[in-house]
Amino acid sequence: xxxxxxxxxxxxxxxxxxxxxxxxxxxxxxxxxxxxxxxxxxxxxxxxxxxxxxxxxxxxxxxxxxxxxxxxxxxxxxxxxxxxxxxxxxxxxxxxxxxxxxxxxxxxxxxxxxxxxxxxxxxxxxxxxxxxxxxxxxxxxxxxxxxxxxxxxxxxxxxxxxxxxxxxxxxxxxxxxxxxxxxxxxxxxxxxxxxxxxxxxxxxxxxxxxxxxxxxxxxxxx
Numbered sequence: 001x002x003x004x005x006x007x008x009x010x011x012x013x014x015x016x017x018x019x020x021x022x023x024x025x026x027x028x029x030x031x032x033x034x035x036x037x038x039x040x041x042x043x044x045x046x047x048x049x050x051x052x053x054x055x056x057x058x059x060x061x062x063x064x065x066x067x068x069x070x071x072x073x074x075x076x077x078x079x080x081x082x083x084x085x086x087x088x089x090x091x092x093x094x095x096x097x098x099x100x101x102x103x104x105x106x107x108x109x110x111x112x113x114x115x116x117x118x119x120x121x122x123x124x125x126x127x128x129x130x131x132x133x134x135x136x137x138x139x140x141x142x143x144x145x146x147x148x149x150x151x152x153x154x155x156x157x158x159x160x161x162x163x164x165x166x167x168x169x170x171x172x173x174x175x176x177x178x179x180x181x182x183x184x185x186x187x188x189x190x191x192x193x194x195x196x197x198x199x200x201x202x203x204x205x206x207x208x209x210x211x212x213x214x215x216x217x218x219x220x221x222x
């Protein structure tokens with residue numbers, strides 16, 4: 001089920017350089033969230049890259065943005081559509097400023113249609129334009145680690161945490177082997193997140209560039 005978010009109002013957009021956004025992973029308890037500052041002129045494709053880096057995902061699955069009645073995604077992903085579904089718009093052609101106009105407005109970012117990781121993105125503050133402001137994304141705060149990919153969505157993640165906590169759990173050993181590395185659900189490093197966010201090229205980052213950033217961030221070598 002997709003959470004409905006109020007679309008941007010029709011009133012005149014305020015002149016601003018940056019949105020302060022809260023990104024909340026739906027269903028996470030305790031909450032998994034990030035607070036970001038992002039240029040209002042960022043297109044949704046670039047914002048997708050920001051979310052992948054900031055949340056801790058690996059860009060291994062399809063994604064989409066939902067705002068009001070509209071769906072936006074990467075056209076190369078060729079999302080499946082059912083009869084009566086609204087057309088999928090090209091995320092490269094729309095900016096945050098075109099979708100969100102004011103504080104408390106927001107959108108949904110859905111990543112991995114199998115596990116269905118749903119993120120609620122809400123405008124917390126509009127930061128006035130300053131000539132000295134660089135066009136980058138900044139993580140101001142956050143809490144808790146990103147769930148491992150392909151663990152079965154938020155329900156599967158909650159079960160994974162239970163098995164990791166209890167050494168007598170029948171799935172404890174299998175889950176540890178499946179993870180392949182230590183996993184601390186409480187870990188979040190703001191400075192490290194900003195280090196990798198600064199690697200994102202403005203105003204566009206290619207798929208290969210994002211892939212290389214995430215591979216290097218996670219310590220994998222091809």
